[in-house]
Amino acid sequence: MSTLVTGIAELVTNDGTVGDGPLGLVADAAVVVEDGVVAWVGPAHAAPDADARIDVGGRAVIPGFVDSHAHLVFSGDRAAEFEARMSGERYDGGGIASTVAATRAASDETLRARLRALVTEMRAQGTTTVEVKSGYGLTVEDEARALRLAAEITPETTFLGAHVVPAEYSGRVDDYIGLVTGPMLAACAPHARWIDVFCEPASAHAFDGDAARAVLEAGRAAGLELRVHANQLSAGPGVRLAVELGAASADHCTHLTDADVDALAGGSTVATLLPGVEFSTRSPYPDARGLLAAGVTVALATDCNPGSCFTSSMAFCVALAVREMAMTPAEALWAATAGGAAALRRSDVGHLRPGARAHLAVLDAPSYRHLAYRPGVPLARTLELPATEALSRP
Numbered sequence: 001m002s003t004l005v006t007g008i009a010e011l012v013t014n015d016g017t018v019g020d021g022p023l024g025l026v027a028d029a030a031v032v033v034e035d036g037v038v039a040w041v042g043p044a045h046a047a048p049d050a051d052a053r054i055d056v057g058g059r060a061v062i063p064g065f066v067d068s069h070a071h072l073v074f075s076g077d078r079a080a081e082f083e084a085r086m087s088g089e090r091y092d093g094g095g096i097a098s099t100v101a102a103t104r105a106a107s108d109e110t111l112r113a114r115l116r117a118l119v120t121e122m123r124a125q126g127t128t129t130v131e132v133k134s135g136y137g138l139t140v141e142d143e144a145r146a147l148r149l150a151a152e153i154t155p156e157t158t159f160l161g162a163h164v165v166p167a168e169y170s171g172r173v174d175d176y177i178g179l180v181t182g183p184m185l186a187a188c189a190p191h192a193r194w195i196d197v198f199c200e201p202a203s204a205h206a207f208d209g210d211a212a213r214a215v216l217e218a219g220r221a222a223g224l225e226l227r228v229h230a231n232q233l234s235a236g237p238g239v240r241l242a243v244e245l246g247a248a249s250a251d252h253c254t255h256l257t258d259a260d261v262d263a264l265a266g267g268s269t270v271a272t273l274l275p276g277v278e279f280s281t282r283s284p285y286p287d288a289r290g291l292l293a294a295g296v297t298v299a300l301a302t303d304c305n306p307g308s309c310f311t312s313s314m315a316f317c318v319a320l321a322v323r324e325m326a327m328t329p330a331e332a333l334w335a336a337t338a339g340g341a342a343a344l345r346r347s348d349v350g351h352l353r354p355g356a357r358a359h360l361a362v363l364d365a366p367s368y369r370h371l372a373y374r375p376g377v378p379l380a381r382t383l384e385l386p387a388t389e390a391l392s393r394p
C-alpha cells in the first residue's frame with residue numbers, strides 16, 4: 001500500500017541532492033510512502049498517484065527526531081532534588097542512587113508502564129527513534145531486566161552498568177568493574193546493541209579513564225558497540241578515550257580542551273550535545289560553535305532522565321541549542337535528526353530521501369525555523385500513517 005503526503009509547505013529531507021542547502025529543503029512538496037519506506041519526494045505538482053492521501057494543510061514536514069541519548073527505564077521521582085538544585089545546590093551525579101533504589105524495588109509492570117508512557121510522550125512530540133540505556137539497576141538481574149524491557153520498544157539499547165558505583169560497592173570500584181565486565185556484561189549483552197560508561201573523574205560516583213577503558217574494551221569483546229558519557233563535569237579523559245576506541249558518540253562534551261576538539265575532528269566519533277542537562281542543572285553550555293568550526297559532527301539529544309534533565313522534547317533541545325549555544329536553526333535541526341542518526345550509526349533514519357524509513361514529523365508551522373522561533377510551543381508531532389504503513393515504528 002502507498003500513501004501520498006501532500007500539502008507540505010516546506011519539506012526537510014536532510015539531503016542536499018534532493019533539495020536546497022544542507023537541509024535539502026523542498027517547497028510545496030509531497031512525499032510518497034510505500035510499505036513503511038519513503039518511495040518518492042519532490043514538488044507536489046510532480047507527485048505520482050498513490051492508494052491513499054494525507055493533506056497536511058500547508059505545514060512543514062521534517063524527518064522524525066532521532067533522540068540518541070535517553071534513560072527511560074526507572075522508577076521514582078526527583079522533583080525535590082531539582083527544587084533543591086534550583087535553590088543553589090550543585091549537581092554531582094549523587095542523586096542517581098535514589099533512582100537506583102526505587103528502580104530495584106519496582107515491578108516489571110511498573111517499569112514497563114513508565115517506559116512506554118515516556119516513549120508515547122516522545123512520539124507525540126515528533127521523536128521516531130530513541131536510544132534507551134540501562135543504568136538504574138546496577139545488579140546483574142536488574143540491569144538485564146532493564147535491557148529486556150528497553151528491547152521491547154527499540155533496537156537501540158545500551159548497557160550502562162557503569163553508570164555509578166552502587167552503594168554496596170562503595171570504596172570497592174575495582175570489584176564493581178569486575179562485576180560489570182564479567183557476569184553483568186554476560187547477562188546484558190544479549191539484550192544490548194551498545195555499551196556506555198559514565199567517565200567522570202571529577203565525580204565521586206562515576207569512573208576514571210582506566211575503569212572506563214576496561215568497561216568499553218570488555219563490551220567490545222562481547223560484541224557491543226561503544227558510546228561514552230564524556231566530559232560532562234570536567235575536561236577529563238572521556239572524549240579522547242571515545243575517539244581512540246572508535247566509539248560512535250561522545251555524549252555531553254561540556255568541558256573540552258583544544259586537544260579534545262582536535263581528537264573529535266580527526267576521528268569518526270560524533271559529539272552529542274545535551275543542552276537540556278545544562279538548562280536543568282544551571283551549568284555552562286558546551287561550545288557547539290567551536291565543535292562545528294573544527295568540522296566535528298554534532299548531534300543533539302534529550303538525555304531524558306529523572307535527575308539531571310527530565311525533558312522528552314527534542315524541539316525544546318533545538319530551541320536551547322539555538323538560543324544558548326548559538327547554533328543556527330538549520331544546524332540544530334540537522335543535529336537533532338541526521339546528527340542523531342550518525343550518533344547511532346543508522347543510515348535509514350534522520351533523512352527523507354527515497355529508501356529511508358517513513359519516519360515523518362509534521363510541524364504546526366510553515367517552516368522548521370519555528371522550532372526555535374516558538375520555544376515551548378508543542379509544534380512537532382509524529383505523522384501517523386495508515387495502519388499498514390506503521391511497521392517502521394521505533
Ligand SMILES: [Zn+2]
Pocket residue numbers: 069071229303305
Ligand atoms: Zn545520560
